[in-house]
Amino acid sequence: MMHDEVVSRLRHVLTEGEIPPGARIPERELCASFAISRTPLREALKVLAAEGLVVLLPNRGSRAAKLTQKDVSELFEVCEALEATAGELACPRITDEQLREIADLQANMVEHYRAQDLLSYYRCNRLIHEAIVRAADNAVLAGFYESIAARIRRARFITPMSPEHWALAIREHEGILNALQRRDAGGLAHILRNHLRRKREEVVRAGFAEGE
Amino acid sequence: MMHDEVVSRLRHVLTEGEIPPGARIPERELCASFAISRTPLREALKVLAAEGLVVLLPNRGSRAAKLTQKDVSELFEVCEALEATAGELACPRITDEQLREIADLQANMVEHYRAQDLLSYYRCNRLIHEAIVRAADNAVLAGFYESIAARIRRARFITPMSPEHWALAIREHEGILNALQRRDAGGLAHILRNHLRRKREEVVRAGFAEGE
DNA sequence: AGAGCTATTTTTGAATGCAAAATAGGTCCA
DNA sequence: TGGACCTATTTTGCATTCAAAAATAGCTCT
Incomplete structure (x- = not known):
């Protein structure tokens, strides 16, 4: 699977619903569901974190961003x-x-x-x-x-x-x-x-x- | 080194000069100079690619973006x-x-x-x-x-x-x-x-x- | 029984390893 | 001599592995 495809699939999961804002992002499950390993998934997470859709908590995983x-x-x-x-x-x-x-x-x-x-x-x-x-x-x-x-x-x-x-x-x-x-x-x-x-x-x- | 730090150091290298637009980004050397492995460097490259500072050529590496x-x-x-x-x-x-x-x-x-x-x-x-x-x-x-x-x-x-x-x-x-x-x-x-x-x-x- | 401490498991972040692709180099033939 | 083809090397993308940190569970002691 192409890098950009992972990003947009993950973006879709985050925006069109299945992971509500504030929820923990289940790295494991997403890897399984996308049939990829953690490396490319984590790359996509960083990209979406830079976009503001994901917040990365150092050593404590990532969550879907909440809007204040x-x-x-x-x-x-x-x-x-x-x-x-x-x-x-x-x-x-x-x-x-x-x-x-x-x-x-x-x-x-x-x-x-x-x-x-x-x-x-x-x-x-x-x-x-x-x-x-x-x-x-x-x-x-x-x-x-x-x-x-x-x-x-x-x-x-x-x-x-x-x-x-x-x-x-x-x-x-x-x-x-x-x-x-x-x-x-x-x-x-x-x-x-x-x-x-x-x-x-x-x-x-x-x-x-x-x-x- | 923190993830964001790698991104901003790389951004600095790309914007304040040492790698001119269009030049190939030397993954190896940057890993050595930042004293990190390829994984975090590649994460930073994807982030900067999303920002438009880097272009990723599938299977052919990444280059500093040129402005048309x-x-x-x-x-x-x-x-x-x-x-x-x-x-x-x-x-x-x-x-x-x-x-x-x-x-x-x-x-x-x-x-x-x-x-x-x-x-x-x-x-x-x-x-x-x-x-x-x-x-x-x-x-x-x-x-x-x-x-x-x-x-x-x-x-x-x-x-x-x-x-x-x-x-x-x-x-x-x-x-x-x-x-x-x-x-x-x-x-x-x-x-x-x-x-x-x-x-x-x-x-x-x-x-x-x-x-x- | 419950608070606090330690051991174990899980999870995270990053290095390493591996297969596939691209590149470079060399050989052979017209 | 020049170019097509084939092999060796490097590079890339991803899976796996490993160490450190966090979470959890299981103790002990009051």
């Missing part, structure tokens, strides 16, 4: 900056193909909203944000975004939304698509910033934090 | 966003102590400018930018900034400056300090963005790129 309130704030602050920048850069660079893709996702997302299907809604939502970042055509930005997104995914996509917030989010997304279509970089950055700021406030207000 | 023109553009684009964000966040958060520190660094920097001592100038310059990021009090932002700064350092602080650019940079830095003192977040973000954009144009124009 401060972590959530910091991650959202940076995420805001990155998404706004992505929007600005995407406006002059986005292709018609990519624009169509986002419009389709948006239509889909509205369908899911009508059906009150939160999970599918979030999936579309996430794909739209990722598509905008991709359209910015900046690999460094995309890498940072991916890293941040992995860490706040839980907080971002698990915090429940009030009906009003949901309706507002939908309107904001219409504004996002509109600004992209008009290639209004400044406007898009502004909307994205507000969109994320609102989400942060919502998450912080919900008191989302995984402990100390 | 595209890399330089991307790094500056993100650096711009991060520094502007740092400035915005720093305005309401910076302490008087930190403000004094930056004012001192600024005075120092102007001295070095007067003496036309480029190296000392760059050192102060770097310390000022780092101090602003620190004042933003956001560890995630600081981590990303450090990672970008490490990759771009050569391009940023080695590209020669024309007398006009240097004079302009000094004026811009006066504006930066002024905006900080007035706690003018929007103004500071604006100045920082322009400051970095100018630097990027300068570096790109100088054709700084380390190859493919």
Whole structure:
């Protein structure tokens, strides 16, 4: 198995659930489940520790990182900056193909909203944000975004939304698509910033934090 | 030796010179010079590869990463966003102590400018930018900034400056300090963005790129 | 019975060993 | 002479092993 594959499989295990934040990372079991020895697994652990997904306790193993309130704030602050920048850069660079893709996702997302299907809604939502970042055509930005997104995914996509917030989010997304279509970089950055700021406030207000 | 220490020593070797971009990383020699075995060194290599400082060629070893023109553009684009964000966040958060520190660094920097001592100038310059990021009090932002700064350092602080650019940079830095003192977040973000954009144009124009 | 101490097991971090891949070197033939 | 092919050496990636640290269990003594 390729090194990067171990990293992404481990990242998946940590972000999409099977090991909750704060839990001990069972080196032994993971080695068995990935059918590799401890050496490559430990290499992946160090990489994810550098990313902030794992905390290494010297001589006492590694645990899935927990997000504190401060972590959530910091991650959202940076995420805001990155998404706004992505929007600005995407406006002059986005292709018609990519624009169509986002419009389709948006239509889909509205369908899911009508059906009150939160999970599918979030999936579309996430794909739209990722598509905008991709359209910015900046690999460094995309890498940072991916890293941040992995860490706040839980907080971002698990915090429940009030009906009003949901309706507002939908309107904001219409504004996002509109600004992209008009290639209004400044406007898009502004909307994205507000969109994320609102989400942060919502998450912080919900008191989302995984402990100390 | 601690794991993090190996990573930062290796990062130092890669950024402050002894292994030029594109060069093969001599695993053996580094093991000897750090007095460790290959296992911890390879862990550090993977971490730095994830950061973009090292490229791993499967079955063919690792090399110090080279910056292409595209890399330089991307790094500056993100650096711009991060520094502007740092400035915005720093305005309401910076302490008087930190403000004094930056004012001192600024005075120092102007001295070095007067003496036309480029190296000392760059050192102060770097310390000022780092101090602003620190004042933003956001560890995630600081981590990303450090990672970008490490990759771009050569391009940023080695590209020669024309007398006009240097004079302009000094004026811009006066504006930066002024905006900080007035706690003018929007103004500071604006100045920082322009400051970095100018630097990027300068570096790109100088054709700084380390190859493919 | 329970607190505290020691012995044993388990776990961690790093060195070593090993098989596979890549590289270098040399030989043979056109 | 030049180039294709084959072998020897080095290098790489990973599994294994080993020593030290931590956790656990089993004592002793009050």
